[in-house]
Amino acid sequence: MTPTLAGRIQSRLFLLFTAGLVWTLLITPLLPAGFAPLTQSYRTTLIALVLVAVLGTVLWEPLYHLLQQFRWEKDWPAILILLQGVPEGWLVYVVMRDVVDLPVGVLPFVIHFATTWLVVFACLHGPLRVPFIRWRFRGGRLI
Template identity: 45%
Template sequence: MTPTLHGRLQTRVLILGALGTVIAVLVTPLLPMGRLSVAQGYRVTLTVLAAVILVGAGWELVYHGVQQFRWDKDWPTLFGLVTIVNEGLLMWLLVRYTTVVLPRGLRPPAVAFGLDFTLTWLAFWGFVNGPIRVLLPRWRYNGGRVI
């Protein structure tokens, strides 16, 4: 079954929130945060994660609209992976050049942002295309809805 918009939103919020938090907790002390302390690093990574989840809801609406032009109303798996580019670029612009996500004093170095975002996105994409089907066998047949 093709995931519905509601199912994709649920999956993004719940899985990215849970998995992203675990990754942020494990990876943040290892990131090259420059002048930021570990506590500030956690604030940055968890705030950016929350922003990715919120902005991601908007992305899901865009993706849903574009999918309506496809005959099967779904993305090939590779498209789901490639969305790291547009989502990461938009998030980097929001983090680096605005104060919408983070105040000026807490902006992470590009390398730290890139590593954290890439690791989180690849873990999310890999989980949704593999282990979730074992852990939540009805997920696929419920249009991607988790609850």
């Protein structure tokens, strides 16, 4: 990808709240959450989704964009987007556990976060260009 900062943020938000949301709604009932009621599980996964969006917009994307400036091509290789999931997932988990104070299980969180990350990643690298033919020429901006 060769994103601009606005393109990064728009693509993230759009994909999280389309593909990411649909995936979250589908996978949440299947997570190994013990005897927790489904409403509690949905509450946890949807808050995780919102945190990925918020922390990504205010913290991570500006940081990635800064790092991108050191690259001559001003591109952002696919593998980096995949690996971003590690620190981002860790931070979302910590914030949920210690700041939002939710009872979040490690295994269901990892399954939900990792699979959602992969779905969004896959959509970002091809399928998104099918409806949005100009997206790749606009640094990832949709509007």
